[in-house]
Amino acid sequence: MTEPDATPTPDASFSRRGLLGLAAAGGIGAVAGLAAGAAIASAPDATGGTPASARYPFFGEHQAGITTPAQDRLHFAAFDLAPDATRDDLASLLADWTEAAARLTQGLEVGEAGAVGGSPYAPPDDTGEALGLPASGLTITFGFGPTLFGTADGVDRFRLAARRPAALEPLPRFSGDALVPERSGGDLCIQACADDPQVAVHAIRNLSRIAFGRAMLRWSQLGFGRTSSTSTSQTTPRNLFGFKDGTANIKAEEPDAVAEHVWVSREQGPEWLVGGSYLVARRIRMIIESWDRVQLAEQEALFGRTKGEGGPMSGGGEFAAIDLAATARDGSPVIARDAHVRLAHPETNGGIRLLRRGYNFVDGNDALGRLDAGLFFLSFQNDPEHFVTVQRSLASDGLNEYLKHVGSAVFAIPPGAHEGDSIGDTLLN
Ligand SMILES: C=CC1=C(C)c2cc3[nH]c(cc4nc(cc5[nH]c(cc1n2)c(C)c5CCC(=O)O)C(CCC(=O)O)=C4C)c(C)c3C=C
Numbered sequence: 563m564t565e566p567d568a569t570p571t572p573d574a575s576f577s578r579r580g581l582l583g584l585a586a587a588g589g590i591g592a593v594a595g596l597a598a599g600a601a602i603a604s605a606p607d608a609t610g611g612t613p614a615s616a617r618y619p620f621f622g623e624h625q626a627g628i629t630t631p632a633q634d635r636l637h638f639a640a641f642d643l644a645p646d647a648t649r650d651d652l653a654s655l656l657a658d659w660t661e662a663a664a665r666l667t668q669g670l671e672v673g674e675a676g677a678v679g680g681s682p683y684a685p686p687d688d689t690g691e692a693l694g695l696p697a698s699g700l701t702i703t704f705g706f707g708p709t710l711f712g713t714a715d716g717v718d719r720f721r722l723a724a725r726r727p728a729a730l731e732p733l734p735r736f737s738g739d740a741l742v743p744e745r746s747g748g749d750l751c752i753q754a755c756a757d758d759p760q761v762a763v764h765a766i767r768n769l770s771r772i773a774f775g776r777a778m779l780r781w782s783q784l785g786f787g788r789t790s791s792t793s794t795s796q797t798t799p800r801n802l803f804g805f806k807d808g809t810a811n812i813k814a815e816e817p818d819a820v821a822e823h824v825w826v827s828r829e830q831g832p833e834w835l836v837g838g839s840y841l842v843a844r845r846i847r848m849i850i851e852s853w854d855r856v857q858l859a860e861q862e863a864l865f866g867r868t869k870g871e872g873g874p875m876s877g878g879g880e881f882a883a884i885d886l887a888a889t890a891r892d893g894s895p896v897i898a899r900d901a902h903v904r905l906a907h908p909e910t911n912g913g914i915r916l917l918r919r920g921y922n923f924v925d926g927n928d929a930l931g932r933l934d935a936g937l938f939f940l941s942f943q944n945d946p947e948h949f950v951t952v953q954r955s956l957a958s959d960g961l962n963e964y965l966k967h968v969g970s971a972v973f974a975i976p977p978g979a980h981e982g983d984s985i986g987d988t989l990l991n
């Protein structure tokens with residue numbers, strides 16, 4: 563199958579209510595077939611986003627939710643397998659999650675009976691809060707953490723140790739890390755992205771419910787206002803420091819860059835992960851109250867980009883190439899030595915590029931009355947070491963005075979499943 567991500571299907575009639583009859587008549591196979599066959603490129607809306615009715619095929623060569631145009635909302639969840647879970651439990655959970663995700667991403671309820679079509683004497687098989695809502699561009703992306711392949715003390719619970727990709731190691735400690743274990747790690751992860759927060763939350767809630775007895779939620783994160791564009795059809799959004807974020811990101815329309823930096827190749831292996839990727843998640847608290855007292859010129863120098871248009875301080879519009887060698891009359895670099903874009907730039911990092919797909923978050927406030935706000939940084943790359951290299955380079959980032967990394971996780975993202983197969987089949991079979 564060709565890249566599924568760029569072919570949303572706009573069809574307002576595909577709401578959960580509208581599909582009840584269709585699902586009963588043909589089941590998910592019919593609906594999935596219809597979705598793939600009816601793939602019509604949709605025009606972006608005025609903000610460069612996708613229409614609420616957009617549906618992305620769940621099945622395909624790669625999982626959706628990576629090069630898919632970044633949706634506005636996120637619910638991300640990390641899970642741990644139950645202490646007594648077996649390899650069969652893991653396989654059955656992934657099969658159940660695949661079936662559910664294939665339905666949810668097409669705007670269907672999680673099970674055929676749905677929220678109101680089952681027995682009045684049993685709990686409904688869908689929780690119901692997305693009844694009547696369209697698919698809203700929902701994508702569901704699954705990942706496997708290092709602890710799935712063996713615990714820190716060497717226990718190979720699922721007979722997977724021999725299949726662990728050498729690159730799938732817990733991330734090293736970085737200078738300035740203030741990680742909280744309760745916001746880090748996990749055996750499994752699910753990234754649910756949608757243009758409606760209720761649709762993303764509904765997906766994670768129902769997938770968690772399906773996991774009951776086999777896996778439990780370890781931590782989760784809500785996100786809004788995507789901080790990256792992953793398609794040239796999208797406008798560049800802004801992060802909570804007020805800067806355009808995602809300008810120099812890898813875009814779906816750069817297939818060579820996606821192939822070179824995002825998908826695991828046969829040469830990299832292992833075989834079961836070819837066509838997959840690695841996901842790094844970092845919950846980065848932004849000390850916005852301090853930031854808001856920084857002068858505009860200093861803010862721009864810290865990023866190396868202008869706040870208005872987002873162009874590089876070395877000159878030109880938003881998408882102009884950054885000239886890291888440019889000097890001022892006094893010989894000092896125009897892009898400061900500690901500027902974020904200098905330290906994160908491929909030229910500084912041996913050509914490394916990451917596909918960033920992060921979200922803003924605000925989770926209330928702390929005891930000092932400061933917003934618990936920041937960037938839930940997500941990046942996809944075909945080797946987690948690429949993130950490590952860039953993050954180490956950012957050790958001297960001037961922005962660090964305003965940042966605190968409090969959560970961290972890394973996951974192998976298996977390739978997409980073909981219809982009739984389950985996510986993770988390439989690993990388990
Ligand atoms: C280790 C990877 C990165 C972390 C962590 C990170 C945190 C972080 N970034 C911003 C805001 C911006 N980042 C921008 C560019 C940029 N950032 C990274 C990597 C990490 N950022 C890369 C690879 C790049 C691209 C560099 C390039 O090729 O030029 C920008 C500029 C606009 C853009 O290109 O996206 C902004 C703004 C924040 C606020 C933050 C932590 C909270």
Ligand SMILES: [Fe+2]
Nearest residue numbers: 807902903906
């Ligand atoms: Fe950045």
